[in-house]
Amino acid sequence: MTFGHFQSLQFRLAVPLAALYVAATAIAVGILIYQAYDTAGSLNDRELSLRADDLARAISTDDAGKAHLNLPPKLASAYAAAAGDNIFAIRDSTGSLIAALPDEFSDRTARWPPATDEPNYFRLNLGSNDYYGLSVALPSAAGPVSVSVARAAGSDALIHSLLREFVSDVAWISPFLMIATLAIGIFVIRNGLKPVREISQMASAIGPNSTSVRLPDKKLPTEISPLVASINRALDRLEQGFAVQREFTANAAHELRTPLAIITSALDSMGGNGERTKLRNDVARMNRLVEQLLRVARLDAVELDFGIVDLNKTAASVVATLAPWAIARQTTIALVGTEKPVEVRANANAVEDALRNLVENAVVHTAPGTEVTVTVLREGCVEVGDRGPGVPREDRERIFHRFWRGRRETDAGAGLGLSIVKEIMRAHRGRVSVEDNPGGGALFGLHFSLVY
Secondary structure: OOHHHHOOHHHHHHHHHHHHHHHHHHHHHHHHHHHHHHHHHHHHHHHHHHHHHHHHHOEEEOOOOOEEEOOOHHHHHHHHHOOOOEEEEEEEOOOOEEEEEOHHHHHHHHOOOOOOOOOEEEEEEEOOEEEEEEEEEEOOOOOOEEEEEEEEHHHHHHHHHHHHHHHHHHHHHHHHHHHHHHHHHHHHHHHHOHHHHHHHHHHHOOOOOOOOOOOOOOOOOOOOHHHHHHHHHHHHHHHHHHHHHHHHHHHHHHHHHHHHHHHHHHHHHOOOOHHHHHHHHHHHHHHHHHHHHHHHHHHHHOOOOOEEEEHHHHHHHHHHHHHHHHHHOOOEEEEEOOOOOOEEEEOHHHHHHHHHHHHHHHHHHOOOOOEEEEEEEOOOEEEEEOOOOOOOHHHOOHHHOOOOOOOOOOOOOOOOHHHHHHHHHHHOOOEEEEEEOOOOOEEEEEEOOEOO
16 A cells, blocks of 8 residues: 555545454443343342242241241242252241351351341352352231342353353454444545545546536535636636736737738848848748747647548648748758558548648758658658657657757747647647657657547
C-alpha cells in the first residue's frame, strides 16, 4: 500500500471505524461472557433457594406436635441418587435438629447462628468435597425453621461445560462477525464516496480546451456540495479569463493584418537598395506570426467538425500551395503518396494547417539546394523530412511548447508553428512525432487513426 492510500478519505474513515468495531466487539463479548457467568451463578443460587423451599414445605408435625421431614418420593429419590452432592440440615426455632443429610453437616450447622429471612451464602469443606450453599429462615407446618442446603462444587460441571462451550463459540464467531461488519462498513463508505470519485474523474478531464464543463451539483452529500460549488465558481472565473485572452489574441492579430498588408504593398511599390529586401523579410515574418496567432485563437475558440479526409489529397494541396515559395528559397518539395486513398476522420482545414506548418518549418531549416519530402503512409501517417541540422533529443519535447525557439535563431518564426501542430493532433486524438531523418535532418510525422 502506497503513502497515498494512507492519505485517502476512505482510509481515514475505515481505520477509525475498524478500531471502533474492534473495541465495541471486545466490550460486547466481555459483557456477554460476564452476564453468562453471572446468570449461571444466579441460577445456582435460585436452585438452592428452591430446594430450601421444597424442604420447608415437606415438614409436617405428628400428633404430639413434633416436626418431621416427609420428602415426596421424587424429591427423596433425587437426594438418594446424589447423596454426596446435595446436603441439607433443618432446625426448628429452638435450634433442635429436624432432619439432616449427612449427620456430619448437622454437626457443623449446630454451631451456626439462627438463619434470617435473607439468604446467607457459605462455602465449606466437608469430608473430601467442597460445598457451596445457603442458610435461610422459612415458614413451615411446624413453624419457622432454619434450612441450610448446599451442593458439591463439581455438581454444576454441566453448566460450566456449557458456559465454556459458549465462550469458545463466541471466541471464533466474533472475528467472523467483526470482519463481515467491517466489510459492510467499507462497502458503505466506498458507495458513499462514489459521487466524490465521479466528480474527481470529471474534474481531471477539465483543461484549457474544456473550461465550459461544470461539475454536477445535484444529489451530492451536503459536505461536498460547498466544495463543488466553489470549484464551479473558480471554473467560471477561469473560463472568463481564457475567453478574454483568446479574444485579445484574435483581435490583436486581426488589427495587425491591415497595417501589415499596407506596409507590404508600399514596399512592393518602392524602389531602393538591399534595405527594402530586409524590410520585406521582416514584414513577411510578421505576417506569418499574425497568421499563426489567428490559427491559435481559432484552435482555442472553435470546436472542430470532423469528417472523412484523404491524406493524399491534403498533402497534394499543401505541396502545391507552398511549392512556389519553397522554390524561391532555393528548395524543392517532393510528394510521395499512395495508390489508394488513406482516409482518416479529421477536420480538413486543421490537418492542412498542421501539415503546412511542418512543411514551412522544414523549408526554413533545410539547407539550400536540398529537397523536403512529404510522404503519405498507408498506416494513416504523413511524414515531412528535411536535410537541416535536425532536432537534438533533449529538445524534442520542448519544441512543441509555444514561443520556444531553441538555441538556433532563424530568420523567421516565433515558436508557434509546432505548438499549433501538437494542439491539432491532440484535438484529433493523434500524435506528432520527431526523429532523425535517414541521411541527415529531421523527420516529423502526423499519426492519425484510420477509418475502416
